[in-house]
Amino acid sequence: MRNFVIVFAATALMATLVGYFIAKVALAPARNALLFQKRFIGDIAHELRTPIAIIKTNSEVSLMDTSLDPKVQRVLHSNIDELNRASEIINNLLTFSNWTRPEQMNFSSIDLGVVADAAIRSLRELAKKKRVEIIVYKKTPRMIYANSTAIGQIATNIIKNAISYTPARGKATVLIEPDYQGHILFVVQDTGMGIERKDLPHIFEPFFRAERSRNRQHGSSGLGLAIVSELVKIHHGKIAVKSAPNHGTTVTVSFPYYKNGDAAYSAKREQTEHPDEISAGFVA
Ligand SMILES: Nc1ncnc2c1ncn2[C@@H]1O[C@H](COP(=O)(O)OP(=O)(O)OP(=O)(O)O)[C@@H](O)[C@H]1O
Ligand SMILES: [Mg+2]
Numbered sequence: 001m002r003n004f005v006i007v008f009a010a011t012a013l014m015a016t017l018v019g020y021f022i023a024k025v026a027l028a029p030a031r032n033a034l035l036f037q038k039r040f041i042g043d044i045a046h047e048l049r050t051p052i053a054i055i056k057t058n059s060e061v062s063l064m065d066t067s068l069d070p071k072v073q074r075v076l077h078s079n080i081d082e083l084n085r086a087s088e089i090i091n092n093l094l095t096f097s098n099w100t101r102p103e104q105m106n107f108s109s110i111d112l113g114v115v116a117d118a119a120i121r122s123l124r125e126l127a128k129k130k131r132v133e134i135i136v137y138k139k140t141p142r143m144i145y146a147n148s149t150a151i152g153q154i155a156t157n158i159i160k161n162a163i164s165y166t167p168a169r170g171k172a173t174v175l176i177e178p179d180y181q182g183h184i185l186f187v188v189q190d191t192g193m194g195i196e197r198k199d200l201p202h203i204f205e206p207f208f209r210a211e212r213s214r215n216r217q218h219g220s221s222g223l224g225l226a227i228v229s230e231l232v233k234i235h236h237g238k239i240a241v242k243s244a245p246n247h248g249t250t251v252t253v254s255f256p257y258y259k260n261g262d263a264a265y266s267a268k269r270e271q272t273e274h275p276d277e278i279s280a281g282f283v284a
Helices: 002-063 070-098 112-122 124-130 148-164 224-234 267-273
Strands: 108-111 133-138 143-146 171-178 183-190 238-244 248-256 279-282
Touching (some): 070 224, 108 112, 108 148, 112 124, 112 133, 112 148, 112 171, 124 133, 143 148, 148 183, 148 224, 148 248, 224 238
Parallel strands (some): 133 171
Antiparallel strands (some): 108 143, 133 279, 183 248
């Protein structure tokens, strides 16, 4: 009987090891293809950055000549707008190809509320232009262990989507709260156009843009959520998207809560130490 148990355990162990190596070998081409794709994208983006910066500077210098025909001035201004959009896309491409090496990122204790405020500040003009109201609710605790630039990029991309895909007089609500199970939630809810069921599985794929949003969102590259999902993974977080066409979208990112280096510290305990502070602000 004992021999049988030993043989059985050894066979199971061998089967697991063989399975692991087969899966590793089978997945290697896909992994390499993704790495190659990222490197290729990064190289192209890098090459495009300099000529775009030069054209932009030349246009800005030309605009200093106040005697220029107003028609030419308008064309130059429009060129600069387009070049700014191109730079934003290139920056996204560079981020997408670079930020796959967590060992090169600095991590520290971060207040998610502070990062969200900064992201909202940077999007205030866009929200004003689109006449979308941003409402913020921040509860405590909300500390996470993270790279602050990466978290800023996560917050900016998600809030920017909420503004971009919501028609005028709509709302984007940003909520930061603990789930009392050791996580801090970053929730962005909008009252916008929503995402069709068939598109939902694809929104994290690089360059994917849903049909209905494509004609409205001029200059988007379909990279925002691909970057977000990479960065959330690096932070051991999770992201979920709920949406219904014409009824809006809710994006929820959950990060492990950070208490003095102990990510497993119960958010519930902190909660009893510092009662909830809820602050709401109208930004646009
Ligand atoms: N809040 C939202 N409401 C409706 N559709 C959304 C929302 N967020 C994302 N989408 C859909 O998912 C697609 C992918 O989003 P993603 O942020 O990755 O790219 P993008 O916004 O098109 O471009 P980029 O963010 O690179 O400028 C969008 O094109 C849009 O179709
Ligand atoms: Mg986007």
